Amino acid sequence: MSYALSGTDRPGAHRPGLRWxxxxxxxxxxxxxxxxxxxxxxxxxxxxxxxxxxxxxxxxHLRIDPERLLNHVFTRTAVLGxxxxxxxxxxxxxxxxxxxxxxxxxxxxxxRRARTWLMLSTMxxxxxxxxxxxxxxxxxxxGYGFVxxxxxxxxxxxxxxxxxxxxxxxxxxxxxxxxxxxxxGWALWCGAVLWRHAKTPAVRWLGAAYPVVITLVVVGTANxxxxxxxxxxxxxxxxALLTDPLRTAFARLTTRPGGRGGTIVRGGCxxxxxxxxxxQRTRTGSTSAGAQRGARAETDGTAAPAR
Numbered sequence: 312m313s314y315a316l317s318g319t320d321r322p323g324a325h326r327p328g329l330r331w332x333x334x335x336x337x338x339x340x341x342x343x344x345x346x347x348x349x350x351x352x353x354x355x356x357x358x359x360x361x362x363x364x365x366x367x368x369x370x371x372h373l374r375i376d377p378e379r380l381l382n383h384v385f386t387r388t389a390v391l392g393x394x395x396x397x398x399x400x401x402x403x404x405x406x407x408x409x410x411x412x413x414x415x416x417x418x419x420x421x422x423r424r425a426r427t428w429l430m431l432s433t434m435x436x437x438x439x440x441x442x443x444x445x446x447x448x449x450x451x452x453x454g455y456g457f458v459x460x461x462x463x464x465x466x467x468x469x470x471x472x473x474x475x476x477x478x479x480x481x482x483x484x485x486x487x488x489x490x491x492x493x494x495x496g497w498a499l500w501c502g503a504v505l506w507r508h509a510k511t512p513a514v515r516w517l518g519a520a521y522p523v524v525i526t527l528v529v530v531g532t533a534n535x536x537x538x539x540x541x542x543x544x545x546x547x548x549x550x551a552l553l554t555d556p557l558r559t560a561f562a563r564l565t566t567r568p569g570g571r572g573g574t575i576v577r578g579g580c581x582x583x584x585x586x587x588x589x590x591q592r593t594r595t596g597s598t599s600a601g602a603q604r605g606a607r608a609e610t611d612g613t614a615a616p617a618r
Contacts, residue, residue: 356446359446360450362445363447363450367451382532383458392460392532395531396461396464399534407429411426424554427554429497436491447533448533448534449461449462457533460531489536490542492539495529499544
């Protein structure tokens with residue numbers, strides 16, 4: 312996955328200052344769209360179950376269906392299941408904003424590109440939620456062998472038996488927004504950012520391990536299929552590929568005509584290289600001739616010594 316720096320992101324490159332309130336507004340708009348998009352298809356339960364079973368059958372045909380095994384391990388072992396539920400219900404909303412804030416404060420030259428990558432990938436994920444509502448394994452019914460670990464260990468946390476939302480609020484969330492998994496997608500974004508921009512080796516390796524842990528958690532808690540996680544990686548990869556073209560197109564749209572080339576003097580007028588302003592031009596022919604003789608003398612090395 313390419314993560315090269317564009318010209319305005321390179322250290323020392325000229326770039327306008329970041330405004331924290333604009334960044335908060337942008338992120339709030341994207342998160343509002345994210346939340347609204349998850350609610351758009353919450354009523355299409357039959358279609359969501361159909362898509363979930365289709366994904367499960369594809370995995371079984373390809374022999375890449377570790378969901379039941381991991382789910383049984385997490386359900387039977389509370390020392391794994393309870394922390395996994397806490398990780399699923401909290402880190403998605405804590406680590407990502409923390410990494411964004413860290414980038415904004417400590418690596419501002421790289422912030423805009425990383426933020427655009429995250430926002431664009433999130434919007435692509437919303438398209439998946441809308442077009443392919445998917446019931447996660449925990450909502451397929453007991454006959455398929457999955458246990459909802461969030462409900463199983465609900466007495467340990469703040470969440471109820473319906474979702475990872477706070478107790479009593481599960482009914483207002485869309486539990487069928489499983490494809491793609493933005494838990495995995497956002498974790499991959501955090502890992503890539505920390506691996507590239509963190510200076511401490513321990514932080515970089517924690518960043519690399521984070522998406523792996525999140526993938527195990529979302530599959531083991533029966534909140535996602537393995538292919539949901541793969542789709543989350545795919546969405547982030549597409550977002551990374553489209554980030555630079557999108558930023559370039561936006562820069563062209565917002566660049567004022569005449570912003571490149573000569574120096575703007577007044578009213579859109581430009582000066583050519585070496586041209587003098589009116590006040591700098593000589594006013595008399597004698598002065599002009601004297602200036603020319605002085606220039607020739609300097610060239611010939613015969614200028615009179617300074618007194």
